[in-house]
Amino acid sequence: MANSPRSLAWIEKQSEDLRESGLWRRRSVRSGPQTAELALDGRRLVNFSSNDYLGLAADPRLAEAARTALANGWGSGASPLISGYSHEHRDLEIQLAEFEGTEAALLAPSGFAANSGSIAALAGPGDVVFTDRKNHASLLDGCRLSRADVRSYSHADCQRLRRLLGRSTGYRRRLIVTDSLFSMDGDLAPLVELADLAERHEAMLLIDEAHATGVFGDHGRGVAEQLGVDDRIPIRIGTLSKALGSVGGFIAGSRVLIEWLVNRARPYLFSTAPPAAMAAAGRAALEIVRDEPWRRQGLLQRAGQLRRQLNEHGWNVVNSASQIIPLVVGEPGRAVAISQSLLERGYYVPAIRPPTVPDGESCLRISLTCGHSEEMVAGLIGALDDLGGRGAVRVCP
Ligand SMILES: Cc1ncc(COP(=O)(O)O)c(C=O)c1O
Incomplete structure (x- = not known):
């Protein structure tokens, strides 16, 4: 093929290796603003993926x-x-x-x-x-x-x-x-x-x-x-x-x-x-x-509550002390499968895999913002419970 010179053939091989090990990444397309609810690839989702912690990206x-x-x-x-x-x-x-x-x-x-x-x-x-x-x-x-x-x-x-x-x-x-x-x-x-x-x-x-x-x-x-x-x-x-x-x-x-x-x-x-x-x-x-200090104060308070609730529901949030709350599941394929199941229930919690995290520490990264309502957070916990309840996620020490 004219656009695929032989000198780049190695990319196809290595891409296949990444796919097989569950490490291949693809982009989703967002339409509309970056807020606590967003439209990704045409689907409306509650968004636990953004770093827009104070809800200012669309202010x-x-x-x-x-x-x-x-x-x-x-x-x-x-x-x-x-x-x-x-x-x-x-x-x-x-x-x-x-x-x-x-x-x-x-x-x-x-x-x-x-x-x-x-x-x-x-x-x-x-x-x-x-x-x-x-x-x-x-x-x-x-x-x-x-x-x-x-x-x-x-x-x-x-x-x-x-x-x-x-x-x-x-x-x-x-x-x-x-x-x-x-x-x-x-x-x-x-x-x-x-x-x-x-x-x-x-x-x-x-x-x-x-x-x-x-x-x-x-x-x-x-x-x-x-x-x-x-x-x-x-x-x-x-x-x-x-x-x-x-x-x-x-x-x-x-x-x-x-x-x-x-x-x-x-x-x-x-x-x-x-x-x-x-x-x-x-x-x-x-x-x-x-x-508007209430934004950061409310966010950290809500993050503390969410960490406690996740613990009560049997999820281990490792050492999180902030609005970033990981659920470590170990293997990349497992992280992707759980993320996909949450997506089907209307929640976007990205799977984080190597090289972003070390081998064996793939996780779901919950990112809380001050735009999340109590209902959204309760809905996420409910969706996680639906996936098998307590202990469904094997947490690395
Ligand atoms: C800890 C840390 N430092 C720096 C950066 C880079 O910041 P920026 O997105 O402004 O390039 C990131 C981005 O993800 C990050 O997580």
């Missing part, structure tokens, strides 16, 4: 802010260091720094770019980076890109990290990187202990608050604020694309850090600035996070 105030900024056109036309950096981008950075309580902030095209670009700008050959085994792919890719030595420690294991730090002498710089709220397990990193270790061993500490920004902490800054260590963590990364219902990532920290990243973070330097309208929507979202 008209974000759309209105973007529409107003569109008066100056859509495209940015250049990277930020050439001529792509507009008033809207700058104002959002000022607002992000205020929100985070830091000297400065930098807007990146995505959370992925913020993570990978920052790590590679802060560590290099001759340095060592310590990374939690369950860190997000963007942190792991940043470690690889940096060409520093990489030491991974088992999930949230501070004893292990302490030993690794003690053994890693002779390096120019050390950097510890971690998610603050783990995106698949929904548990929190031990940030107090990590801050202690970083200080004791003179290591830089970078945390990724992607799923916690807007949700945790009195002001919605994230887990570091919740645990009272935000001023002890010099490199704090967040994203506008989850609870803030928009798109784009950011880094908050000292002016020196931010100016360094402006000069050295390659995804920032070598990528066109996102549209100014996106920055305008991000500002509107930050204002809502500031003015």
